[in-house]
Amino acid sequence: MTDLILTYAGASAIVLLALAVFFGVVLAVADRFFQVKVDPRQARIEEVLPRANCGSCGFGGCAAYAEALAKGEAAGNLCSPGGPAAAKKIAQIMGIQVSEFVPKVAIVKCQGSRENTLRRFRYVGEPDCRTAAATQNGPLACPYGCIGLGTCVRACPFDAMVFDPGTGLPRVLEDRCTACGTCAAVCPKNIIEILPKQQYVHVLCRNPEPGRLVRQVCKVGCIGCKACEKACPVEGKAIHVEGNLAAVDAKKCIQCGKCVRVCPVSCIGDFRPLRQGADKDKPAAQKVA
């Protein structure tokens, strides 16, 4: 009886061994036949990337960016969540110069809170800004304003946005923002822009219509009065009004804040107090009516 069991056990072992060897050979041959040349640097680069697959580098995920980097087809400083640390490590692995990493942050360019703006109709439907925007161009009287249903807040993969229920506007928690660009991509009105952190002054309105039309729909919309342009001390002006909408030229702006103070509708925001720690919990603009 024991003999029989042992012989069966032995035979089973031999069968399994044979199967294993068979598959081992098949796979070894297949490996040679289906070999894919992978740059070893690509794997090392993938390890230093944050693996968030956010796409802010412009590639389809961290693996794709690592591949492009290994091939030398991409700049080393494109990873926002990775920041300067990742840029440095990439430069080390690739043996190239460390590219200057510019920290960026998401800026919500609208101050159209519930108090400041008019609604054209009451939107009842899916609580998503995109579907609201697709319904008769949105419930806001201003066609360029923030609808305030929080799609950007929900989209943020880093929980860096909160919805302010008092104003009905999203707020960026700049400490957590990695400038991945997801919020900017989902906003149907393209209100959110990813801009360098070293720029403190931004015009928080995107409505290019004439001033009297803007005043009808929003208390804090840019009316194109050019007071900011006149107040700017920089030679050649660091803030321009084009088509009834002011815009800051970040290359020239010296962050003096004069335009912020003279704006009659307080639509220009100064992010310096927020970023330099003075009033971290207050909204960025000088006045939110």
Added chain:
Amino acid sequence: MDVGYIELAIGAILVSNFVLAKFLGFCPFFGVTRRTSDSVGMGIAVAFVMAMASAVTALVYRHLLLPTTPEHTNLLGLLGMPVPPDGYVLILKTISYILVIAGLVQFVEMVLRKNVPALYRAMGIYLPLITTNCAVFGVALLNTEAWRDPANGLPVPKAAFNGLCGGLGFLLAMILMSGIRERLAESRVPKALQGLPIAFICGGLMALAFMGFTKLFGITG
């Protein structure tokens, strides 16, 4: 009782859908169905693996595990090795099937990596997970059960076809689920239910719906 091809197809895709009726293969069903494009790729890969695994395991079952019968010979017996009267079925079935499936999936992974790199990257970690996917192992086991065919389990071509149909049923379930989940992503789901919980609830409701196919055309399969 000889099982026909159409019976196998309806059985595997509708009546006894592997995910919704047999509750096998949840890992990719809940893991890959956030996007329909990923789901389709994954479903096709699983269908392919299931078909191949069914074919090879049916061969292993008939010619290595079962004792020699008038219809087929046991290769081990042919080589002069001792074969128990009931064959090696009980001893070796599980482990040899797993070995076969693991080897096959590795092979598929290699082929995909070389020929369809986009799909390979899209599936990422889920490709090796097909190896331990209970749906693949399940279909291999179910093909070779005695209830399918009194003595021998399904013949190899029918086993492969059953595996393929099982995979197609899997693909169908995944496409349906990903369609629902893509819409769920934009809905106001309570915080506690977001993500996997609501997906499970939806899956359960889909399974209830598929119960409507029970005994369709008399097929129980």
